[in-house]
Amino acid sequence: MAAPLKLISHKLCPYVQRAVIALSEKGVPFERIDIDLAEKPEWFLNISPLGKVPVLVVASDDGEVALFESNVICEYIEDSQQGTRLHPQDALTRAQHRAWMEFGSAILADLWGLETTTDPATFANKRAAIAAKFARVEGALGLGPFFAGESFSLVDAVFAPIFRYFDVFDEIVDLSVFDETPKVRRWRVELARRPSVRSAVGSDYAKLLRDFLLRHDAHLLKLAA
Structure with missing residues (x-):
């Protein structure tokens, strides 16, 4: 069964690493897909309004939803996934x-x-x-x-x-x-x-x-x- 989360990535990107660390800390399975930012695939440009990584592709009842911007992605991971809390309650x-x-x-x-x-x-x-x-x-x-x-x-x-x-x-x-x-x-x-x-x-x-x-x-x- 495919992972419900796909992280579009680049091997050097520090913003991608934020999301990877958050997912790992929570023990959430995900598929990581590395791309070449010098030759961005058309399918990536279609889902990334800013043309930047990371993009988190989330499976939903209405199809796949693409989230962009690393802090937004980390907040979604925190709000939607079980596991260790990574944000304070206060x-x-x-x-x-x-x-x-x-x-x-x-x-x-x-x-x-x-x-x-x-x-x-x-x-x-x-x-x-x-x-x-x-x-x-x-x-x-x-x-x-x-x-x-x-x-x-x-x-x-x-x-x-x-x-x-x-x-x-x-x-x-x-x-x-x-x-x-x-x-x-x-x-x-x-x-x-x-x-x-x-x-x-x-x-x-x-x-x-x-x-x-x-x-x-x-x-x-x-x-x-």
Whole structure:
């Protein structure tokens, strides 16, 4: 029997990883379909108004429904599926978590600039912006091990793919982004151990990311020792 959920994916996309982690944390079966975003299939463009991944295709009585935008998909997974709660019950706390999920997206926007720029000044500005944002995250973290303490949440699902970039970047050059954020460093280590986080990408992730940097002639690679 086919899985009732199909996740349209790309192997490097951090937004896809959010959905994969949420589904895994809840123990929900799904089919993952990776596509080439450089040559998007027509069937994908027909169901994705923005032409972006992830898209979650949900089987319903009226046929298949395609959901787009990663935070919307994660919220649907939380609202519709059984398993561990990934959002707080309290409305105010839940809203705070949603705000920090958006903050994670802002960090990803800076990361895109960091990894694709060929300009040293732009690179330096993006590195500084990312470090400043993580300084704000440091102030929001408690005792851990996760964002909300003992409970893994959707905020953790958002930040785990961000930290994964640095697992590859650290092999190239020390960007010193986390030097002044000990809580963030501990959080990063804890998330890297999480089975749902580890399984959100394939074993070829690091190679694919390095290939991506090469294709963009990234300034980051020029900093390698």
